[in-house]
Structures are given as C-alpha cells and as structure tokens.
Amino acid sequence: MTEIFTTRVRDIISSIPPGRVMTYGLVASRAGNRSGARQVARILHSSSEKYDLPWHRVMNRDGKISLPRGGGYEQQKELLEQEGIVFGGNGCIDLEEYLWPANNCF
DNA sequence: CTCGTGACTCCCG
C-alpha cells in the first residue's frame, strides 16, 4: 500500500474487466483518496493512451458518461456497448448491473 | 519552482 495515488489509479482502472465499469469517486476511494475523483479524470487524460487504460470504463456517479456529446461521449458509449453494456434512454447505465465490485478484489 | 485547470463528488440553502 505504499504506491502513490497515480500508480494505484492506473492499476485499478487496468483491473476493470470488460463489461464492467467504475466511477471516478470509487476509483479514487480505492486509490486512497475519496476526494481524488478529479485527479482520476486528469490521470485518465494524461495516461490513458500511455498506459492503455480503459478510460471508457470510468464514468460519473450517476452511471452516465461525463463527456459531452461530440466530445468523446459517442466513442465511450460505443466502446461500452461493444462490451455488452446497455444504455438507457437517458444515456445512463445500471450501475447495480455493471459496477465492478473492486472492493472484493482486495 | 509556481500557477492554472480539470471526463468529480458531497453538502447546504
């Protein structure tokens, strides 16, 4: 548990299996900072490509995509659908159904 | 080194 926040975030996100998702706050919480949700988003921005992180499996607390339409929203939605995740009419998914219980992993 | 910003979340009015 001596890893730094960034490293843990990367590890956690990379541990999310296909067809599952996690929220920023949850990842941050798992990494040690429940208030680090913003950093998770920033890390994703900075390291998603470098470390090949499944950024599309990370969404906000509402089970919705935080990205605006045309700003990556459609891309994330498509990637998630490819993994079997179904979106509701409001563009939200069932977190109860797809949320990755990473808590058990530890 | 310092400053600014951000794909969030929670609490209070």
Next chain:
DNA sequence: TCGGGAGCCACGA
C-alpha cells in the same frame, strides 16, 4: 426538488 459552492490533488506549461 434543484442549484451553487467548496474540497481535493496531480499533471502540464
């Protein structure tokens, strides 16, 4: 019920 403000920390310039 809904909106606004504050908190938090890392990364890039």
